[in-house]
Amino acid sequence: MQIKTITCHDVNNYGASLQAYALQCFLQRNGYEVEIIDYLPIYKSDRLNFFEYNRTSGKLFTILKYVPFLKPLVGLYDHLKVPGHITDYKFIGRKKPFNLFKRNHLKCSNLTYRTLEDLQKNLPLADVYIAGSDQIWNSVGFNGRDSSYYCAFAPKNTKCISYAASFGASYIPQDQSEFVSKQLSRFYAISTRERSGVEIVEKLGYNATEVLDPVFLLDKDDWERLCSDEHKKEKYILVYDLDMNHPGVKQLCLGLAKKNNWKIYSINDFRECPYADYNINNAGPIEFIEWIRDAQYVVCTSFHGTAFSIFFHKQFYTFPLYHGKNHARMVDFLHKMNLDNHFVKEQIELSNLKAIDFEIVDKLLAYYRQNSKQWLLTKLKDLADSHE
Incomplete structure (x- = not known):
């Protein structure tokens, strides 16, 4: 079929x-x-393709049919004005x-x-x-x-x-x-x-x-097979905050880094992390998995950051996008995994951090x-x- x-x-x-x-x-x-x-x-056209011209109607679209060599310049203008x-x-x-x-x-x-x-x-x-x-x-x-x-x-x-x-x-x-x-x-x-x-x-x-x-x-082995055998040697917290503006994420990362003498590495989508020791701007899907696999701790505002932290048994905390309302997927999933207390809306003190028992999580995950x-x-x- x-x-x-x-x-x-x-x-x-x-x-x-x-x-x-x-x-x-x-x-x-x-x-x-x-x-x-x-x-x-068109509305999902690659934002990193600076010279792509996406309009499909209008006077300018008609004009560019006759002077197509100008399309890249107009595409660049459209991109940069956003x-x-x-x-x-x-x-x-x-x-x-x-x-x-x-x-x-x-x-x-x-x-x-x-x-x-x-x-x-x-x-x-x-x-x-x-x-x-x-x-x-x-x-x-x-x-x-x-x-x-x-x-x-x-x-x-x-x-x-x-x-x-x-x-x-x-x-x-x-x-x-x-x-x-x-x-x-x-x-x-x-x-x-x-x-x-x-x-x-x-x-x-x-x-x-x-x-x-x-x-x-x-399963974990499937994802591991995609990855390089080389592991990162430095101990780091991986932060994946999509908007880079959640104060609770920043507080937790800085606190963990200071307490454990770990570096803060940030994997980025749209903007760099101002408090990170190292900003990762060039990762693809496989590198994303590798950075989570080799981290000591993961702090994120991402469903799939949460998912792969569980695959690789990483201690983690998940936050919503700051002032965002689209976190139902994280809340529902963590509830199924009996990890409700690993979703934090605002801030959490280091003294209140709870270690995850992955033996329990693995059993629940296998069932679902x-x-x-x-x-x-x-x-x-x-x-x-x-x-x-």
Whole structure:
């Protein structure tokens, strides 16, 4: 049976790349022919591609049809006029390892699609379509307002399921309820990454099951095999604060560093960490795993930073994005792992830190992992049987 998945897979984001790989790998191991639809909508165009021109309409678009050699300059202007993008040049080194990861580890469609119309005109044929994980249904942003991520391109006689799709937040905007409800109606089976996602789906009148993020369809050894055998020798705290502005993250990192005589290393996405001893601006998905693997301690505002800390049995604390509201996925996951006290909203004193008993966590993870695998494989077997 041929499966095609659609997800956020090529956006220079660690979790997005790794979850896409994990779902692909798990399905392949279970005998399915799998391909990721290379869907890269304009609004997700690579922010590190300084010379890409993304407009598809307007007077300037029309003019540039006749003078296409000016497109790179206009693209650069469009890029630099966005607040904060002027500092993106610091992170240009991330492009190469992300591109290599896609090329070497993701099996993507030959065609790249930018719009729903592109998908409909050159339909990527499959027996089953899977709307994958990550925040593909986050309707606070663009993803959840894009019907492509709800498999709107799929022919009516082709079944669609979702695996660990995420709404990103614990709610959807009121003005999007009708749209989301209509999109969900085409799914044969729905699973979400968070309990809050199940509740959203049920409020819209559908059934849903909570499953683990795709990275947990693989195990530690699978991820270890991607990594280099060389380990970092210096002892460090790894901080992964997406916005670099959470005072609780800073307080904990500085306190741990002083107490243990550890360095602070920061792995960065959009800005550098002002209090880090070393800023890592050029890491790709594999390097992201390696930096977590070799850390003494991890402090993050990231779901996948949390996930890989658990894989490699790293003591960690997870914070929400400062003033952010999209932390349901971290809260729900840590609750399942009996690690509620390792999610801190504001600050935590060193005297209140609790060591994680990973023997307990591993047992809980094994239970939820088995349930997640069984849900996905059962739904696919049901669909395969219906084709016979």
